[in-house]
Amino acid sequence: MTEEKIVVEVDEDLEDLIPGFLQNRNTDIGKLQQAADAGDFETLRSIGHSLKGVGGGYGFEKMSELGASIETAAKGEQLEEIKSCISALKNYLQNVEIKFV
Amino acid sequence: MSATKKTPAIKILVVDDDEDILNLLEKWLVDLDYCVKRAASGLEALQLVSTFVPDLVITDLFMEGMDGMALLNEIHTDNPLLPVIMLSGQAQIPDAVKAMHLGVSEFLTKPVEKQKLLQTVKDNIPCTRGPEKLSQFSGSIVFESKVMADVMEMAALVAETDVSVLVTGPTGSGKEVIARAIHDASKRRDKPFIAVNCGAIPEQLLESELFGHEKGAFTGASLKHEGLFQAANGGTIFLDEIGDMPLPLQVKLLRVLQDFEVRPVGATRTFPIDVRLISATHRNLEQAVADGDFREDLYYRLKVVPLDIPDLMDRPDDIPALVDHFLERFARQNKTEKKSFSADSMKYLGKMTWPGNVRQLINVVELCATLSKSKTIALGLVKKAIQEKPVEIQTLKEAKQDFEKKYLISVMRISHGQVANAARIAGRNRTEFYKLLNQYNIDPDDFRNKNTSG
Numbered sequence: 295m296t297e298e299k300i301v302v303e304v305d306e307d308l309e310d311l312i313p314g315f316l317q318n319r320n321t322d323i324g325k326l327q328q329a330a331d332a333g334d335f336e337t338l339r340s341i342g343h344s345l346k347g348v349g350g351g352y353g354f355e356k357m358s359e360l361g362a363s364i365e366t367a368a369k370g371e372q373l374e375e376i377k378s379c380i381s382a383l384k385n386y387l388q389n390v391e392i393k394f395v
Numbered sequence: 396m397s398a399t400k401k402t403p404a405i406k407i408l409v410v411d412d413d414e415d416i417l418n419l420l421e422k423w424l425v426d427l428d429y430c431v432k433r434a435a436s437g438l439e440a441l442q443l444v445s446t447f448v449p450d451l452v453i454t455d456l457f458m459e460g461m462d463g464m465a466l467l468n469e470i471h472t473d474n475p476l477l478p479v480i481m482l483s484g485q486a487q488i489p490d491a492v493k494a495m496h497l498g499v500s501e502f503l504t505k506p507v508e509k510q511k512l513l514q515t516v517k518d519n520i521p522c523t524r525g526p527e528k529l530s531q532f533s534g535s536i537v538f539e540s541k542v543m544a545d546v547m548e549m550a551a552l553v554a555e556t557d558v559s560v561l562v563t564g565p566t567g568s569g570k571e572v573i574a575r576a577i578h579d580a581s582k583r584r585d586k587p588f589i590a591v592n593c594g595a596i597p598e599q600l601l602e603s604e605l606f607g608h609e610k611g612a613f614t615g616a617s618l619k620h621e622g623l624f625q626a627a628n629g630g631t632i633f634l635d636e637i638g639d640m641p642l643p644l645q646v647k648l649l650r651v652l653q654d655f656e657v658r659p660v661g662a663t664r665t666f667p668i669d670v671r672l673i674s675a676t677h678r679n680l681e682q683a684v685a686d687g688d689f690r691e692d693l694y695y696r697l698k699v700v701p702l703d704i705p706d707l708m709d710r711p712d713d714i715p716a717l718v719d720h721f722l723e724r725f726a727r728q729n730k731t732e733k734k735s736f737s738a739d740s741m742k743y744l745g746k747m748t749w750p751g752n753v754r755q756l757i758n759v760v761e762l763c764a765t766l767s768k769s770k771t772i773a774l775g776l777v778k779k780a781i782q783e784k785p786v787e788i789q790t791l792k793e794a795k796q797d798f799e800k801k802y803l804i805s806v807m808r809i810s811h812g813q814v815a816n817a818a819r820i821a822g823r824n825r826t827e828f829y830k831l832l833n834q835y836n837i838d839p840d841d842f843r844n845k846n847t848s849g
Binding site: 305308314315344347348352355358 | 414415419422426455457482505507508509
């Protein structure tokens with residue numbers, strides 16, 4: 295089964311910034327997984343919060359939504375919900391296709 | 396490098412602990428030719444505020460260490476007029492309200508849209524340094540002198556913010572005119588401007604006038620009354636003679652300024668208000684604080700930005716322009732031809748001490764314009780006009796005698812001309828008291844009730 299590509303339109307002015315941006319998000323995934331394994335809700339909340347703030351600005355609305363969900367779930371210490379958001383985020387990053395407009 | 400027609404770049408400081416946000420904001424702003432510096436923490440930002448001297452700051456709310464709110468506070472301690480735009484991941488109303496009243500220019504929620512952010516930046520860049528804006532602001536205020544130009548520049552700057560302004564200056568110097576001009580130049584200009592003279596309203600009434608009362612809150616309160624703070628909601632309230640406000644009411648005012656809500660007399664609930672406060676006094680509030688007549692905490696809250704209007708005597712350069720302005724206004728209001736002062740009479744006006752300040756000048760100008768039969772107002776008439784309103788300072792002896800006479804008359808009135816009673820009230824023996832009455836030609840008979848005695 296092949297995952298469907300998710301096309302995201304990004305302002306072409308931001309082209310130079312995107313590689314670094316995506317790299318930082320992959321780092322976030324690693325940190326989120328670690329924190330989830332350790333049950334460190336404070337770190338989860340904080341990363342979720344910053345994802346929420348940063349995603350939409352670059353054009354990745356879905357990322358902001360997932361960040362917000364992680365933040366909320368971390369406040370309620372809902373680990374299962376968090377894990378499912380992390381995997382959704384991972385899936386999103388793997389399949390996102392950027393179209394500069 | 397070729398010369399460009401652009402003015403020096405506007406400097407913007409962006410503060411966030413998230414590198415990607417900094418990258419994004421920097422990119423957006425640099426594309427529009429803003430000069431951008433970035434800071435990854437509140438402390439770093441503070442450093443840059445003094446070295447980079449930005450025209451505007453954009454900061455995140457939640458940051459490790461010093462957060463956006465603390466940064467805002469620190470920035471405004473030394474730079475009360477520096478616009479700060481705050482970004483927050485949380486759209487929490489209390490944060491936004493608190494930030495607005497700490498003087499934040501705009502509160503935006505993250506993720507922030509590019510257009511929204513850039514528009515907000517554009518709206519908040521101070522453009523008062525340009526002469527255009529200043530002349531526009533001070534259109535209603537006439538001045539030529541450097542001292543007033545400085546005051547007006549400051550006033551034009553504060554007009555763009557919501558910070559509290561304390562206008563000081565002698566009676567008649569135009570404190571309300573300045574307050575009104577600040578309101579008219581602010582974003583609140585379409586909302587009410589309400590001026591209250593705290594010294595003119597009895598203490599018991601002042602609280603209900605300002606904050607309102609519920610029906611039946613006290614004897615005579617037969618109807619619910621909305622206070623002036625609520626009436627000014629969204630606009631500006633101007634509290635004149637704030638130095639005369641009684642201490643108990645000062646506490647209540649302070650609470651209003653801290654919580655942004657009012658509780659009418661007799662009410663069980665509070666009402667949120669959004670009012671910009673401009674206060675004024677001719678008294679030396681610092682002295683009043685030292686004497687315990689004025690609350691220190693309230694004093695500091697009122698005078699976030701102090702504006703001191705100088706005596707007319709200290710800015711004689713303004714007199715010709717003011718005179719011309721008042722002559723024109725007089726002619727317009729009375730539908731008559733505009734008159735003018737002769738050269739020597741204008742010179743004479745410039746040398747007066749004007750203890751009544753601009754208000755006295757208006758009186759003199761209008762009196763002269765009314766009485767002058769010719770188009771040019773002659774020196775003789777000016778001298779007469781000023782003499783008719785004696786302004787000379789009394790000697791201490793004269794002032795004491797003046798007071799003594801008034802005092803004796805009021806005691807005689809209270810005692811209905813009964814000298815024995817009057818003397819007792821005044822704490823003097825009868826013989827002495829008679830002597831005093833004689834000295835001032837006061838006849839006890841004038842105070843006795845003629846109907847019953849005759």
